Amino acid sequence: MNSPNSRKNRDSLIADLTEGLTPVRAMRFRDGALVVGAATLLTGLGVVLVKGFWFGMFEGEAAPFFWVTNGLLLILGLAAATAVITMASPKVGNRYDAPRWASAMLAILPLTALVAVLSDTHGAQGHDHGMTGSLAWMCIRNSLIASGLVAASIVLWLRRGAPVSTNLGGWMTGLAAGAIGTAAYGLSCPLDSVGHLGIAHVAPVAIMAALGRLTVPSLIRW
Template sequence: MNRNRDNLIAGLTDELSPVRAFAARDGALLVALAALVTLSGVALVEGLWAGAFQGEASPFFWVTNGLLLLLGLASAGAAIAMASPGVGNRHDAPKWAFAMLGVLPVAAVTSILSHERGIAAMNDGAAWHCVSSSLFAALFTGAALTLWLRRGAPVSIQAAGWFTGIAAGAIGTLLYGLSCPLDSVTHLGMWHVVPVALAAIVGRLAVPPLVRW
C-alpha cells in the first residue's frame, strides 16, 4: 500500500519544475517600467515644462502633483498586493489619499465662485487636451497592473479594478502634468483630477473581466 502511494506521488511530481516566486517587488518594477515609458513618451510628444524646474511653478502645481504621486503609489501598491490572495487586508492608504485629492476640486470650485467672471472662469481651452492626454498616459500603467493581476489570484476583482484605475489615472495625470504649464488652482483642481475619476470608473468596468479566471 505504502509503495503504491509512493509511486503515485512520484508519478505526480515527476514533471513538476520550480517556478519563479511571485514577489510584489516584480509588480512594482513592472509599474515603474510602465511609468518610465510613459514619461519618455510625454517628453517626446509634449515636451516637459522647463518652468517647473526653474522656479516658475506655483505652489499649487507641486501640491497637486504631490497628491497625485501619493495616490498613485498607494493605489498601485494596493493593486499589486491584491494579486496575492489574502484575508483582512484593508488597503486604507489609497482611500485617504483619494480623499485628500478630493480637496482640490473643492478649492477649484471655491476659486471659480469667488472669481469676478463667475462660472465663466471654467471656460478652459486646455481642459479637453489635459483630460484626454492624461487618460492616454494612464494606459501603460493600467496595462501593467492588469497583467500583474492576471498572473495572480485577486480575491476581490472589483476592488482590484478600482485600485488599478485610480493608480493608472493618478500616475498618468502626474506624468502628463509635467508637460502642462497651466498651474492655476482652477485648472489643476478640475482638469487634473477629472482624469483620475474617469480612469477609476474605466478600471472598475474593464479590469474585472480581464483578470477573472
C-alpha cells in the first residue's frame, strides 16, 4: 500500500530520529504535584506576608461557613489540579470527572448566599454580609491576583507535556488556580458571613475558569 518512496521517507525519518535520541526524564504525576504544590505554598506565604494572617480562625471567631467554604475550595482545587497535572501525560481512557462534581458542590455556596441574603436571616442578627462596596471587590481582586502563580505553574507544566484535551485543560487550569488562589487568600480574610463567602469567594473561581478556557488552550496547543 505504501509506495517505495514513502517507505524510504519513513525509514529516513526513523534513522534521523534515532540518531537524535537523547535521554529524557519521564514526566511523572508527582513532579507535577510538586510544581503546583510549591506554587500553592508560595502563594499562601505571599498572602500572609502581604495581607497578614487572620488568627481569629483558630481562636473560635470563624463561623462554620468559613471552614465549609475554604474546605470546598481546597477540595475543588485539589481535584482540578490532579486532573490537569494528569493531562500532561495523555492516555485514551483518562477521565476527569472529579472536578465537575467538586464544582457542583461549590456551586451550592452562592445559592446558599442568595437565599441567606434574600431572607436576610443573618442581616437581622446584625452580621455584615460583606457583599457591598469595596469589600467584596477587594476579595475578588485579591483572590484573582493570588491565583496567578498557580495558574502559571500549571500552564508551564502543560506546555512541557502533551495535553490533548486543550479546551478542558483551559477550564481545569482556571478552576484549579482560582480555587487554590481563593483558598490561599482566605487565610487573610476575616469576613465569614454566608453572603460574603458564598459570592466574593466563589466568583474568583468562576472568573478564573472562564479566563482559563479563553486563554490557556492557545498556550498549551502543540
